[in-house]
Amino acid sequence: MDKFPQIIADAVSARDEYCKWDQSKIIELLELIATKLDAASEELVSVAAKETHLTNPRLVGEVGRMSGQWRHMAAVLKNKEYLQVSIDLADSTTQPPKPDLRKSNIPIGIVGVFGASNFPFGFGVGGGDTASAIAAGCPVIIKANPGHPETSRKIFEIMMASGKQLNAPKGLFGLLESFEDGITLVQHEDVSAIAFTGSTTGGRKLYDLAQSRPVPIPFYGELGGLNPIFVTEEANKANATVIAQGFLDSVSLGAGQFCTKPGFLILINGSDIKQELSQLISKSAVHEMLNDGIRGLHNSKREEFSGLGYVKVLAKGPAMNSDVEPLTIFEITADDLLKNKDTSLIEMFGPTAVVVDCKTPQQALEVANVFDGTLASGVHGGTGDELIQLGIIDLLSRISGRVIMNAWPTGVAVTWSMQHGGPYPASTGSLFTSVGADSIVRFRRPIVYQNFAHDLLPDYLQDKNLDSYPRRVNGTQHLAAQ
Amino acid sequence: MDKFPQIIADAVSARDEYCKWDQSKIIELLELIATKLDAASEELVSVAAKETHLTNPRLVGEVGRMSGQWRHMAAVLKNKEYLQVSIDLADSTTQPPKPDLRKSNIPIGIVGVFGASNFPFGFGVGGGDTASAIAAGCPVIIKANPGHPETSRKIFEIMMASGKQLNAPKGLFGLLESFEDGITLVQHEDVSAIAFTGSTTGGRKLYDLAQSRPVPIPFYGELGGLNPIFVTEEANKANATVIAQGFLDSVSLGAGQFCTKPGFLILINGSDIKQELSQLISKSAVHEMLNDGIRGLHNSKREEFSGLGYVKVLAKGPAMNSDVEPLTIFEITADDLLKNKDTSLIEMFGPTAVVVDCKTPQQALEVANVFDGTLASGVHGGTGDELIQLGIIDLLSRISGRVIMNAWPTGVAVTWSMQHGGPYPASTGSLFTSVGADSIVRFRRPIVYQNFAHDLLPDYLQDKNLDSYPRRVNGTQHLAAQ
Numbered sequence: 001m002d003k004f005p006q007i008i009a010d011a012v013s014a015r016d017e018y019c020k021w022d023q024s025k026i027i028e029l030l031e032l033i034a035t036k037l038d039a040a041s042e043e044l045v046s047v048a049a050k051e052t053h054l055t056n057p058r059l060v061g062e063v064g065r066m067s068g069q070w071r072h073m074a075a076v077l078k079n080k081e082y083l084q085v086s087i088d089l090a091d092s093t094t095q096p097p098k099p100d101l102r103k104s105n106i107p108i109g110i111v112g113v114f115g116a117s118n119f120p121f122g123f124g125v126g127g128g129d130t131a132s133a134i135a136a137g138c139p140v141i142i143k144a145n146p147g148h149p150e151t152s153r154k155i156f157e158i159m160m161a162s163g164k165q166l167n168a169p170k171g172l173f174g175l176l177e178s179f180e181d182g183i184t185l186v187q188h189e190d191v192s193a194i195a196f197t198g199s200t201t202g203g204r205k206l207y208d209l210a211q212s213r214p215v216p217i218p219f220y221g222e223l224g225g226l227n228p229i230f231v232t233e234e235a236n237k238a239n240a241t242v243i244a245q246g247f248l249d250s251v252s253l254g255a256g257q258f259c260t261k262p263g264f265l266i267l268i269n270g271s272d273i274k275q276e277l278s279q280l281i282s283k284s285a286v287h288e289m290l291n292d293g294i295r296g297l298h299n300s301k302r303e304e305f306s307g308l309g310y311v312k313v314l315a316k317g318p319a320m321n322s323d324v325e326p327l328t329i330f331e332i333t334a335d336d337l338l339k340n341k342d343t344s345l346i347e348m349f350g351p352t353a354v355v356v357d358c359k360t361p362q363q364a365l366e367v368a369n370v371f372d373g374t375l376a377s378g379v380h381g382g383t384g385d386e387l388i389q390l391g392i393i394d395l396l397s398r399i400s401g402r403v404i405m406n407a408w409p410t411g412v413a414v415t416w417s418m419q420h421g422g423p424y425p426a427s428t429g430s431l432f433t434s435v436g437a438d439s440i441v442r443f444r445r446p447i448v449y450q451n452f453a454h455d456l457l458p459d460y461l462q463d464k465n466l467d468s469y470p471r472r473v474n475g476t477q478h479l480a481a482q
Numbered sequence: 483m484d485k486f487p488q489i490i491a492d493a494v495s496a497r498d499e500y501c502k503w504d505q506s507k508i509i510e511l512l513e514l515i516a517t518k519l520d521a522a523s524e525e526l527v528s529v530a531a532k533e534t535h536l537t538n539p540r541l542v543g544e545v546g547r548m549s550g551q552w553r554h555m556a557a558v559l560k561n562k563e564y565l566q567v568s569i570d571l572a573d574s575t576t577q578p579p580k581p582d583l584r585k586s587n588i589p590i591g592i593v594g595v596f597g598a599s600n601f602p603f604g605f606g607v608g609g610g611d612t613a614s615a616i617a618a619g620c621p622v623i624i625k626a627n628p629g630h631p632e633t634s635r636k637i638f639e640i641m642m643a644s645g646k647q648l649n650a651p652k653g654l655f656g657l658l659e660s661f662e663d664g665i666t667l668v669q670h671e672d673v674s675a676i677a678f679t680g681s682t683t684g685g686r687k688l689y690d691l692a693q694s695r696p697v698p699i700p701f702y703g704e705l706g707g708l709n710p711i712f713v714t715e716e717a718n719k720a721n722a723t724v725i726a727q728g729f730l731d732s733v734s735l736g737a738g739q740f741c742t743k744p745g746f747l748i749l750i751n752g753s754d755i756k757q758e759l760s761q762l763i764s765k766s767a768v769h770e771m772l773n774d775g776i777r778g779l780h781n782s783k784r785e786e787f788s789g790l791g792y793v794k795v796l797a798k799g800p801a802m803n804s805d806v807e808p809l810t811i812f813e814i815t816a817d818d819l820l821k822n823k824d825t826s827l828i829e830m831f832g833p834t835a836v837v838v839d840c841k842t843p844q845q846a847l848e849v850a851n852v853f854d855g856t857l858a859s860g861v862h863g864g865t866g867d868e869l870i871q872l873g874i875i876d877l878l879s880r881i882s883g884r885v886i887m888n889a890w891p892t893g894v895a896v897t898w899s900m901q902h903g904g905p906y907p908a909s910t911g912s913l914f915t916s917v918g919a920d921s922i923v924r925f926r927r928p929i930v931y932q933n934f935a936h937d938l939l940p941d942y943l944q945d946k947n948l949d950s951y952p953r954r955v956n957g958t959q960h961l962a963a964q
Binding site: 061075079081086087088096098099101102103106108109207208211212215216217218372373378382383388393397398400401402403404405406407411413415416417418419421423424425428429430431432433437438441442445446447448449450451452453455456470472474475476477478479480 | 543557561563568569570578580581583584585588590591689690693694697698699700854855860864865870875879880882883884885886887888889893895897898899900901903905906907910911912913914915919920923924927928929930931932933934935937938952954956957958959960961962
């Protein structure tokens with residue numbers, strides 16, 4: 001596509017103009033996009049249903065998530081904390097004397113976004129990465145996922161129409177569709193950051209490209225995880241039915257195509273839960289997978305895994321029809337996992353998960369120790385349970401961006417305190433989150449102005465306006481005036 | 483050195499123990515190290531003077547900077563904002579229901595630090611990188627700069643003695659001296675982040691190693707910059723003497739071996755300043771350079787630069803004796819710079835800088851546009867001056883971590899609001915700073931606890947303690963109770 005040079009040129013012009021928009025105008029844009037997305041919900045759902053096999057209620061909910069993310073970003077701007085205003089007043093009495101320093105942050109520049117296959121709305125063309133970059137003051141060029149091109153175009157049109165209505169620069173949004181354009185995007189000298197949601201393999205390749213540029217740029221890849229959930233011996237006895245049902249529900253959500261799917265359930269003498277799983281699975285319906293490519297990849301991984309000598313099938317869901325992959329729960333022992341870490345600890349993206357049998361809490365700790373970085377992990381049990389007393393929380397904290405008690409990792413709330421990321425390979429930047437208020441941080445770069453004439457400073461760094469902003473002055477926090 | 487495996491093993495044990503230290507105990511350690519460094523000042527200065535050619539007053543000041551950084555980090559912990567506590571209370575009335583989420587951050591793990599050649603104290607074994615990593619709760623393994631091995635060992639002994647006095651784990655500090663050990667450090671699977679201060683060439687090589695690991699890790703490289711300073715046409719007329727003297731003082735500080743040296747002074751019809759420079763330079767004394775290697779590199783770059791057809795020598799300082807490189811100010815025209823960007827825009831690490839002649843403010847803007855990322859930049863002039871009205875501040879903001887008005891970039895205050903970093907090649911991570919309060923952010927990773935029993939949460943996330951911490955609750959800021 002020879003459109004690419006034009007898209008970049010437009011984005012460069014947009015960058016220089018858009019970074020001067022004040023907060024209130026950006027807020028207006030964010031809220032307008034949210035409104036327009038909601039208004040187009042019915043049409044968006046119907047297009048996406050044709051392209052993805054996702055169910056209607058799920059898609060309706062996900063449009064709400066998408067528009068909600070734009071509104072949440074508007075709230076983040078209104079909150080103003082993301083500006084991280086920090087002022088040091090000059091002090092000539094110290095040795096050396098202290099200069100007047102006024103620190104905040106500015107938009108990082110043009111952001112490239114790679115949309116995900118599994119969430120056409122929430123993590124797609126108009127998803128959280130795009131919303132947070134636009135909120136941060138950055139033009140966005142999006143490489144649409146090939147799994148849902150029409151849906152992507154439709155969302156893009158809505159964003160463009162919103163921009164036009166508010167006289168935003170034309171290049172504020174750009175859309176790419178070809179694989180080659182995606183590669184060029186990551187390598188282009190005018191692109192300042194990349195946000196990516198997808199597989200570890202694909203993400204790592206693009207990450208390597210971004211890091212080996214003459215000028216390397218931040219690459220925020222959200223790649224997934226095995227999301228191991230541990231169950232204490234006590235919880236197995238006390239809550240087997242609830243835990244087994246919760247696990248099946250969480251694994252089968254979206255036909256298992258969630259980056260937060262609990263891929264491994266680690267039990268200690270867990271026969272009660274295993275028995276419940278075997279029985280409850282007969283009622284666990286899943287829907288068709290996203291597309292044939294993803295289904296094929298899942299099936300070949302499942303086949304490879306089931307072919308390992310030490311792997312048993314613990315439970316298998318009903319085969320609805322030939323278009324649907326039935327839910328499959330494998331079983332392995334902790335001994336075998338510990339002996340075969342590399343072949344056992346793999347992500348099967350689809351309606352498949354693994355139960356791990358431990359003999360003792362100590363062995364469960366050993367298992368926790370061999371997991372790589374993951375988006376989420378969790379434990380079912382009570383404070384006094386042996387596994388918890390032995391320190392499972394510390395081990396899970398070390399590998400996870402999010403740790404969960406007596407609940408499941410699927411469902412990533414779009415809120416102020418969410419952390420969706422984690423040590424590699426959960427993400428390529430463990431200090432950042434791709435969901436929640438702090439996702440905006442990725443696209444603003446700190447800068448300090450020293451000894452400046454006030455009329456040349458941004459509004460929020462001038463003495464006369466400071467009251468309106470949360471800020472640190474000489475190391476002391478102050479709230480924004482109400 | 484076969485000590486390496488033992489140093490890593492000790493650091494791993496230290497990591498697991500030290501991350502459980504509470505804030506008050508870490509503060510005690512930071513303050514004890516500061517006290518012991520001050521107490522050893524005389525000895526440290528005498529050892530460093532032998533190894534580096536730096537002057538006594540400079541070294542005395544720099545020991546104060548070093549100990550001051552440890553005290554400042556203690557103040558950062560007392561302030562508690564670095565914990566970035568954010569709480570979402572559960573809300574079952576929303577759709578989907580909101581879980582209880584408690585977000586903060588935890589130590590990233592073992593940190594490798596590469597000390598700089600030019601600041602044996604401020605950016606050396608006991609410099610800001612080490613202080614901020616220790617404050618963050620991370621063990622540190624330091625690769626000492628070969629330019630001052632005895633100084634490095636002495637500082638290391640003081641940190642070790644401080645740790646011992648407070649029963650810190652033995653592996654909290656580790657010291658490496660060989661080049662090969664430095665490479666192994668960057669690649670070791672148990673190392674979670676690297677902080678580096680040094681040259682662009684060396685830093686980029688290590689950065690590439692860190693990014694191409696099976697598990698990539700953050701590499702915080704502070705690499706330097708050309709730090710261009712612009713002078714408006716009006717300021718040239720009004721303040722020629724002051725500006726010329728300030729420039730010479732800033733360039734000659736530390737014999738020009740500062741990463742914040744103003745390498746380029748950009749004038750618009752600046753004959754007044756050029757005349758002052760020619761005269762004032764006769765009184766600009768510099769001292770010996772750090773060592774023969776750095777001197778040799780500087781001289782060969784200076785020679786190469788002076789050999790370019792369009793380069794003139796504008797002013798040359800007195801040749802004190804054969805051990806001292808005289809201060810050299812080159813002159814080139816903006817036309818030549820714009821035609822020969824790659825050969826003109828080079829860093830000459832030493833007592834050498836370049837004056838650029840522009841004919842118009844517009845041409846000065848063109849010059850600003852061709853600079854790469856830099857730690858600092860600045861402008862001398864008043865708000866109404868043409869260059870400023872035309873938008874030089876926006877252009878400088880785009881390439882700089884710090885922008886300065888009517889002052890000079892050397893002297894990086896250790897304060898709450900400092901930003902020492904910038905777009906590549908100023909640093910390899912433009913979202914971070916290596917000096918000031920926010921430097922601690924580099925070594926803590928966000929994590930959220932979902933639906934947790936309170937007695938399993940860190941102190942600062944439990945309801946009963948929240949009052950003592952600055953925090954965001956459901957998106958609203960609260961100050962810590964006094």
